[in-house]
Amino acid sequence: MSNLNFSVKGVSLSATKFENKARNFSFIVDEPPSLGGKDEGPNPVEYFLGSYAGCLNVVINLVAQELKVKVKKLEIEVNGDIDPAKFTGSTFFNRAGFQSLNVAIKLETDANEAKNAEIITKAKERCPINDNISNPTQINYKITTRAALN
Amino acid sequence: MSNLNFSVKGVSLSATKFENKARNFSFIVDEPPSLGGKDEGPNPVEYFLGSYAGCLNVVINLVAQELKVKVKKLEIEVNGDIDPAKFTGSTFFNRAGFQSLNVAIKLETDANEAKNAEIITKAKERCPINDNISNPTQINYKITTRAALN
Numbered sequence: 191m192s193n194l195n196f197s198v199k200g201v202s203l204s205a206t207k208f209e210n211k212a213r214n215f216s217f218i219v220d221e222p223p224s225l226g227g228k229d230e231g232p233n234p235v236e237y238f239l240g241s242y243a244g245c246l247n248v249v250i251n252l253v254a255q256e257l258k259v260k261v262k263k264l265e266i267e268v269n270g271d272i273d274p275a276k277f278t279g280s281t282f283f284n285r286a287g288f289q290s291l292n293v294a295i296k297l298e299t300d301a302n303e304a305k306n307a308e309i310i311t312k313a314k315e316r317c318p319i320n321d322n323i324s325n326p327t328q329i330n331y332k333i334t335t336r337a338a339l340n
Numbered sequence: 341m342s343n344l345n346f347s348v349k350g351v352s353l354s355a356t357k358f359e360n361k362a363r364n365f366s367f368i369v370d371e372p373p374s375l376g377g378k379d380e381g382p383n384p385v386e387y388f389l390g391s392y393a394g395c396l397n398v399v400i401n402l403v404a405q406e407l408k409v410k411v412k413k414l415e416i417e418v419n420g421d422i423d424p425a426k427f428t429g430s431t432f433f434n435r436a437g438f439q440s441l442n443v444a445i446k447l448e449t450d451a452n453e454a455k456n457a458e459i460i461t462k463a464k465e466r467c468p469i470n471d472n473i474s475n476p477t478q479i480n481y482k483i484t485t486r487a488a489l490n
Binding site for chain 2: 191193194196197198199200201202204205206207208210212213214215217219220222225226229230232233234235236237238239240241242243244245247248249250251252253255256261263264265266267268269270271272273274275276277278279283286287288289290291292293294295296297298299300301302303305306307310312314315316317318319320321322323324325326327328329330331332333334335336337339
């Protein structure tokens, strides 16, 4: 299979609200009032955490199928701390993003514990989002700015 | 301001479908049929891209406000290529995740071009998701597996 391209395209609806379009889907990002928004959707970092949980679900199930293991129950929680100082511009001591992430996975299958451990190990290796969080990724920008005519 | 904690908690509804809960919100992750799902929501990597676009929206607007610049229009597109070989387990030559990301930003304001450039530069530095994509982040796992009783 050749490379797969994924994309979102979105427009700012307010200083905190943003509508993303991905294929036939759209989803709203906003911030809670404590972060200046009107709470009309999950905030950016919550989608980030949820993308990781959703990715782990896909890969854990894929690896389980390969190993002929039936997944009976799978729950995933992802959380982390952000120091808002850099985001708000007050200090630049800590990094801007999550300092680390905590992932709690509860997996119940019809296999033994050794097989379950194998599933988790392989899933972590093969999960795209795990890779992009654990390792640096180059970002190429194309910026088009337009000053006011008035 | 002290550290802010963000979290999602979710449950697997199928091999590809996952329901995330973040505070009072829930959002469904799925895969298109070409990737084994039923296309009931954006897929994990689309949420990942959208979280980044939504984060840039917040930080660009925040920096603009600080500089007393009015944002008139802001459109953001984020895309990237994934080689599915590692994900599917066929080869391990390329990395599992996005090989790089392309971000196209169209920004229209009431300020001059130099000010617009300053907004973009500062926003990139202060965007939490930009940091977590550009730089490595440690992931701590807590795995609870349960083998079948039968």
